[in-house]
Amino acid sequence: MSRFQVMTMTDAAASRVREIVAAREGAMGVRVGIKKGGCAGMEYTVDLVTEADPKDDHVEHEGAHVYVAPEAALFLLGTELDFEVTKLRTGFTFNNPNQTSACGCGESIELKPADLKALAEARGTA
Numbered sequence: 525m526s527r528f529q530v531m532t533m534t535d536a537a538a539s540r541v542r543e544i545v546a547a548r549e550g551a552m553g554v555r556v557g558i559k560k561g562g563c564a565g566m567e568y569t570v571d572l573v574t575e576a577d578p579k580d581d582h583v584e585h586e587g588a589h590v591y592v593a594p595e596a597a598l599f600l601l602g603t604e605l606d607f608e609v610t611k612l613r614t615g616f617t618f619n620n621p622n623q624t625s626a627c628g629c630g631e632s633i634e635l636k637p638a639d640l641k642a643l644a645e646a647r648g649t650a
Contacts, residue, residue, distance in 0.1 A: 530581040530592045531556070533605040537616060538588035540607040545588075550574045553589030556605065557596040566599075568618055598622075 533541070545551040555577075557569040573591050576582070580591035583605075592600055604619040 529583045530597050531583055531590070531600050531603040531605060533583060533585045533588065533590060534607070535586060536607040537590075537605045538586040540616070541588035541590060542586075544572070548572060552576060553591055555580065555591040555593055556600065557593035558599050568616075569593075570616055 541554055545553060551572050551574055553573045553576075555569075555571045555573045557571070558566050559569050561567045573589070576591060577593075579594045581594070581597055583590040583592065590605060599622055600618075600620065602621045606617045606619060607615070608617050
């Protein structure tokens with residue numbers, strides 16, 4: 525049985541995470557979280573990780589390491605992290621089933637928490 529992961533990442537996202545880590549001494553991966561802000565209420569955060577927090581959920585794909593902040597796990601359950609390059613923007617994108625709406629500029633989102641029971645069952649801690 526495969527280990528439970530709060531979220532997944534595409535090959536493109538994994539490649540970008542590996543590039544970020546390779547370019548910064550002491551980096552282990554990136555931490556994904558959420559914060560209050562923006563016109564829709566919440567924003568995703570992506571920060572460099574130099575020391576893993578044991579409370580974080582750890583996601584690994586093709587040698588890329590993403591850590592999910594504990595307070596964000598309920599909002600990111602089932603999310604796919606991707607990386608895209610378009611004419612208008614370059615950056616990580618989040619395909620999140622918990623997202624209920626987004627602002628027009630795409631910088632902030634409205635999220636509903638996932639079912640706590642589903643998270644506990646998926647982790648095998650129910």
